Amino acid sequence: MTTRIDARFAELAKEGRSAFVTFLMAGDPDPQTSLDIIKALPKAGADIIEIGMPFTDPMADGPSIQAAGLRALKGGMTLRKTLDMVRGFRKEDNTTPLVLMGYYNPIYIYGVDKFLSDAKTAGVDGLIIVDLPPEEDDELCIPALKAGLNFIRLATPTTDDKRLPAVLANTSGFVYYVSITGITGAAAADSKVVGDAVARIKRHTKLPVCVGFGIRAPQAARAIAEKADGAVVGTALVDALRDSLDTQGQATAKTVAAVADVVASLAQGVRGAKQAAE
Amino acid sequence: MNQRLPNSFRTGPDERGHFGNFGGRFVAETLMPLILDLEKAYSVAKADPSFQTEMNGHLKDYVGRPSPLYFAERLTEHLGGAKIYLKREELNHTGSHKVNNVLGQIMVARRMGKKRIIAETGAGQHGVATATLCARFGLECVVYMGAVDVARQAPNVFRMEMLGAKVVPVQAGTRTLKDAMNEALRDWVTNVHNTFYCIGTVAGPHPYPMMVRDFQSVIGEETRKQMQEAEGRLPDSLVACIGGGSNAMGLFHPFLDDPSVEIFGVEAAGHGLTQLHAASIAGGRPGVLHGNRTYLLMDDDGQIQDAHSISAGLDYPGIGPEHSWLHETGRVTYLSATDDAALAAFMLLSRLEGIPPALESAHAIAKVTELAPKRPKDHLMVVNLSGRGDKDIPQITEILKGRKQ
Numbered sequence: 001m002t003t004r005i006d007a008r009f010a011e012l013a014k015e016g017r018s019a020f021v022t023f024l025m026a027g028d029p030d031p032q033t034s035l036d037i038i039k040a041l042p043k044a045g046a047d048i049i050e051i052g053m054p055f056t057d058p059m060a061d062g063p064s065i066q067a068a069g070l071r072a073l074k075g076g077m078t079l080r081k082t083l084d085m086v087r088g089f090r091k092e093d094n095t096t097p098l099v100l101m102g103y104y105n106p107i108y109i110y111g112v113d114k115f116l117s118d119a120k121t122a123g124v125d126g127l128i129i130v131d132l133p134p135e136e137d138d139e140l141c142i143p144a145l146k147a148g149l150n151f152i153r154l155a156t157p158t159t160d161d162k163r164l165p166a167v168l169a170n171t172s173g174f175v176y177y178v179s180i181t182g183i184t185g186a187a188a189a190d191s192k193v194v195g196d197a198v199a200r201i202k203r204h205t206k207l208p209v210c211v212g213f214g215i216r217a218p219q220a221a222r223a224i225a226e227k228a229d230g231a232v233v234g235t236a237l238v239d240a241l242r243d244s245l246d247t248q249g250q251a252t253a254k255t256v257a258a259v260a261d262v263v264a265s266l267a268q269g270v271r272g273a274k275q276a277a278e
Numbered sequence: 279m280n281q282r283l284p285n286s287f288r289t290g291p292d293e294r295g296h297f298g299n300f301g302g303r304f305v306a307e308t309l310m311p312l313i314l315d316l317e318k319a320y321s322v323a324k325a326d327p328s329f330q331t332e333m334n335g336h337l338k339d340y341v342g343r344p345s346p347l348y349f350a351e352r353l354t355e356h357l358g359g360a361k362i363y364l365k366r367e368e369l370n371h372t373g374s375h376k377v378n379n380v381l382g383q384i385m386v387a388r389r390m391g392k393k394r395i396i397a398e399t400g401a402g403q404h405g406v407a408t409a410t411l412c413a414r415f416g417l418e419c420v421v422y423m424g425a426v427d428v429a430r431q432a433p434n435v436f437r438m439e440m441l442g443a444k445v446v447p448v449q450a451g452t453r454t455l456k457d458a459m460n461e462a463l464r465d466w467v468t469n470v471h472n473t474f475y476c477i478g479t480v481a482g483p484h485p486y487p488m489m490v491r492d493f494q495s496v497i498g499e500e501t502r503k504q505m506q507e508a509e510g511r512l513p514d515s516l517v518a519c520i521g522g523g524s525n526a527m528g529l530f531h532p533f534l535d536d537p538s539v540e541i542f543g544v545e546a547a548g549h550g551l552t553q554l555h556a557a558s559i560a561g562g563r564p565g566v567l568h569g570n571r572t573y574l575l576m577d578d579d580g581q582i583q584d585a586h587s588i589s590a591g592l593d594y595p596g597i598g599p600e601h602s603w604l605h606e607t608g609r610v611t612y613l614s615a616t617d618d619a620a621l622a623a624f625m626l627l628s629r630l631e632g633i634p635p636a637l638e639s640a641h642a643i644a645k646v647t648e649l650a651p652k653r654p655k656d657h658l659m660v661v662n663l664s665g666r667g668d669k670d671i672p673q674i675t676e677i678l679k680g681r682k683q
Contacts, residue, residue: 054581055580055581056451056581056582057451057456057457057460057567057568057582058460059306059460059463059464059467059568060306060308060463060464060467061464062464063450066450070451073581078579079579079580080579103566104304104566105565105566105567105574105576105580105582106579106580106581107580108565108566108571108580109565109576109578109579109580110579110580130306131304131305131306131566131569132304133303133304133305133306133307133310135294135302135303135310136302136303136304153307154306154307154308155307156306156307156308157308158307158308158309158310158311158312158470159307159310159311160311163310163311167307178307178308181308181467181468181469181470181471182308182467182468183464183467183468186468
């Protein structure tokens with residue numbers, strides 16, 4: 001089975017560059033603006049799009065992404081509407097990979113089988129679920145793989161060589177390396193340390209390794225892109241979105257462009273990276 | 279008896295931390311290696327007689343155990359039914375049952391070489407117990423507490439600070455216990471290399487629900503022995519309040535396989551079950567939060583809802599996974615008591631027995647006032663007096679003042 005994610009990494013390998021992966025929260029600050037932003041991302045330079053599924057209790061997220069989730073929920077966002085948003089995006093773009101990222105409870109309440117079938121039909125390619133380690137693979141990971149979706153696992157600095165095989169066993173699409181022990185938007189990662197970690201993971205898998213958490217500026221994105229197959233940026237985009245809102249937290253005429261501009265400059269950073277020696 | 283019921287209610291959880299369909303390990307990968315280490319360290323400690331000996335020494339001389347099983351003569355007369363005994367956990371050092379668990383976890387943390395302890399707290403009782411034992415063993419202590427709770431449980435905040443702990447008011451979400459737990463988890467993810475998360479109740483990822491229950495089971499074990507000495511037999515019923523449910527689990531667990539013992543857990547019904555409340559079993563359904571699957575208060579989209587209780591310690595939208603399982607198997611009956619009923623029970627016990635209960639424990643007393651009169655005079659009822667009410671006096675004074683106006 002080849003997904004849009006596999007196809008995208010194959011194209012990028014031919015181009016000889018790393019992926020720029022963006023994260024934004026579905027429905028932030030309202031469903032329509034959020035869809036408009038997502039639609040603008042590929043043109044601005046996003047190679048893979050992660051869409052956050054808002055949750056009231058995001059235990060691995062820092063203040064920026066917590067606030068984005070609460071804005072989205074306040075704007076009436078639900079998991080059903082997130083899937084509507086994916087359908088809206090797919091009307092115009094059938095190649096950019098879409099990955100849903102979030103926490104398990106909303107999916108569990110939606111119903112695992114119904115969610116997987118609705119997500120696949122809507123045009124979702126992969127899932128990243130923060131609170132489902134390999135120990136809970138029966139819950140969603142195995143059913144997702146059967147449904148033809150990639151299940152992208154997080155590997156972290158605490159995932160040692162002994163544990164890596166278990167973490168990688170049912171991972172597909174790519175591996176998401178969390179570059180720091182911490183929450184989203186916290187301290188920046190040192191690119192030398194990240195390079196060593198990526199090399200370590202690559203000894204265990206042929207999958208592409210993307211790196212996230214702590215990347216905010218084009219220079220940092222470039223440094224990471226030289227060490228990994230992709231750089232993920234979330235908090236910096238969410239912050240740009242937040243800064244474009246009016247005092248009531250509503251979208252303004254500048255909101256879509258504000259996010260697209262930051263995406264474009266980060267994408268330039270990633271595209272300027274020298275390809276890591278394989 | 280239903281054939282699908284287990285032979286024993288005391289063998290759980292399984293090796294993956296499941297109590298039936300509940301429990302598990304729903305945590306970020308960053309924490310998973312540490313949780314596996316903790317599971318190993320705890321199982322080694324549990325099998326080591328010197329661990330038990332050391333713990334028993336501290337329980338006796340530092341905590342002041344065993345706690346008395348006290349015949350509440352005037353409450354019994356007043357209600358005119360069952361003979362009521364109070365398990366006096368409020369007499370423990372630090373003023374509640376929380377210290378039993380904290381002592382155990384701190385001893386495990388020491389074995390694991392962890393020097394920094396973090397905890398979440400609602401009413402502040404768990405925070406106080408953690409700050410106390412960190413002072414005793416010379417460990418750094420950080421306590422996360424919702425900003426709303428910091429305001430309504432001021433005496434406990436002062437106590438924690440006096441004991442050398444850093445209290446961090448949490449401004450996120452509803453600014454109560456659930457958000458304090460989110461923030462503690464975020465700290466843990468960030469400082470996983472040197473930090474031990476001392477969870478205050480029978481919730482969280484495996485092995486916490488099991489480990490906390492084991493450390494709290496001293497309550498039920500003592501009760502068995504003390505009731506045998508006092509009455510020459512087992513009690514007929516047990517009653518305890520439930521937020522996460524650690525004092526209840528500790529009292530219940532040693533009696534789960536005695537079918538003659540009726541067991542009642544009391545959730546917080548807040549303003550009433552059709553309004554804002556904190557009764558996860560009465561008003562919730564199974565979902566996944568804070569590392570385990572259990573009954574939770576949530577909306578149709580799986581978003582966690584705000585809980586409400588007059589008592590900060592019960593103000594949590596979930597319940598320990600073993601309670602969810604005991605509910606579904608029917609072994610324990612879960613009831614609820616409102617804010618007003620708890621307040622009335624607080625006054626009743628203060629006036630009749632000279633024992634102001636914590637507002638948490640007052641929920642259990644409130645239910646006793648309904649259950650006891652319907653039972654015969656030879657019925658032996660044990661209620662867990664899990665904490666003392668001193669911490670609640672400023673809040674109750676305010677409420678009573680408001681009502682007079």
